[in-house]
Amino acid sequence: EVQVVDSGGALVKPGESLRLSCAASGFNFTNAWMGWVRQAPGKGLEWVCRIKSKTDGGTTDYTAPVQGRFTISRDDSKRTVYLQMNSLKSEDTAIYYCATVLGEGWGQGTLVTVSS
Amino acid sequence: DIQLTQSPSSLSASVGDRVTITCRASQDISNNLVWLQQKPGKAPEALIYAASTLHTGVPSKFSGSGSGTDFILTISSLQPEDFATYYCQHYNTYPYTFGQGTRLETK
Numbered sequence: 001e002v003q004v005v006d007s008g009g010a011l012v013k014p015g016e017s018l019r020l021s022c023a024a025s026g027f028n029f030t031n032a033w034m035g036w037v038r039q040a041p042g043k044g045l046e047w048v049c050r051i052k053s054k055t056d057g058g059t060t061d062y063t064a065p066v067q068g069r070f071t072i073s074r075d076d077s078k079r080t081v082y083l084q085m086n087s088l089k090s091e092d093t094a095i096y097y098c099a100t101v102l103g104e105g106w107g108q109g110t111l112v113t114v115s116s
Numbered sequence: 117d118i119q120l121t122q123s124p125s126s127l128s129a130s131v132g133d134r135v136t137i138t139c140r141a142s143q144d145i146s147n148n149l150v151w152l153q154q155k156p157g158k159a160p161e162a163l164i165y166a167a168s169t170l171h172t173g174v175p176s177k178f179s180g181s182g183s184g185t186d187f188i189l190t191i192s193s194l195q196p197e198d199f200a201t202y203y204c205q206h207y208n209t210y211p212y213t214f215g216q217g218t219r220l221e222t223k
Contacts, residue, residue, distance in 0.1 A: 035212075037160075045152075045160065045203060047212040061210035101207050103150045103162025104171055 002026040002105045006098040009110030012088055016114075020083040022098030022107055029079045031055060033101040036072065036083045038094035039109075046094075050101060051081065065091070088114045118142050120204050122215035128223040133194045137218045139187040139204035148208040151180055151189045154217075155200045164189070196222075 008020040020036070035050035049062045049072040060072050071084040081098055093114050098107040119142040129135050139149065147167035152160040162171050164180040167187055177192045191198055199222050204215040 044217055045205070045214040047205070047210075047214070050210055050212065063211050097159055099160075101212070102165045103152060103205075104165070106159045106161060109159050 004098055004100075004105040004107040006096065006107030006110045009096060009112045011113045011115065013116050014089060014114055016088055017084070017086045018088060018112060020085070020096055020098075020110060020112075022081040022083075024079050024081070024098075024100075024105060027100070027104055030076050032105075034072075034074060034081045035099055035101060036081075037097045037099050038092075038112075039097070040091075040094040043094075048096070049083065085112070088112075090114050117211050118145060118206055118208065118213055120206060120213055120215040122202075122204060122218050124218060125216065126219040126221060128221050129194055130223045131194055131196060134190065134192045135194065135220065136191075137189045137202055137204075137220075139182075139189070139215050141185045141187075141206060144184050145206045145208035147183045148206055149180075149182070149187050150205045150207065151178075152203045152205060153198075153200045154203065160203065191220075194220075 003025045006022045031053050033052050036048045038046050038048050051072045052059045069087045073082045095109040095111050097109045121140045123138050149167045151164040152162050154160040163174050163178050168180045179190045181188050199220050202218045
């Protein structure tokens with residue numbers, strides 16, 4: 001059974017940092033392209049960033065609003081993906097989902113609230 | 117960025133109906149398209165990838181078709197649990213983007 005469990009969301013102040021984690025099982029994690037998707041309250045979905053498998057180069061890509069502030073990484077030995085979020089802004093407030101690019105696994109979501 | 121436009125934005129239907137949702141891409145994305153279902157307060161769940169391949173465990177009443185710029189999601193014989201919001205999403209080139217969603221409501 002595919003399982004993706006994301007965690008680490010919290011209430012933080014503007015300018016602060018936060019690290020999200022995503023633990024995956026039940027599929028070929030090593031070959032999977034992984035990413036983070038966010039959904040602001042009452043809004044649609046936005047693909048925040050993506051990391052390819054190491055065999056495909058491990059390349060990372062980011063959506064423009066988070067470029068230079070967020071960093072995605074993976075530890076295949078732990079079957080875990082991380083999202084380091086720095087210089088957080090109020091507009092980063094959202095539920096963050098970890099997901100495989102092809103969609104076979106989605107986390108349950110973790111809430112990040114950026115507010116003073 | 118590639119834009120995805122879904123139609124309709126909302127749809128009223130009855131249990132037992134067959135419905136179709138379309139997704140149009142602003143440029144050719146081959147078959148690099150996922151369809152997802154999201155229920156209120158829940159995480160999205162992917163139904164279909166590669167435009168027409170069902171994910172494991174997804175009922176065969178869901179089907180997808182299309183390639184290039186025009187795609188269709190068909191749901192046959194609607195059941196109460198199918199009333200939800202549906203999104204298309206491409207993974208052709210980054211940035212991946214989603215359609216604005218189609219809210220399927222009970223008539």
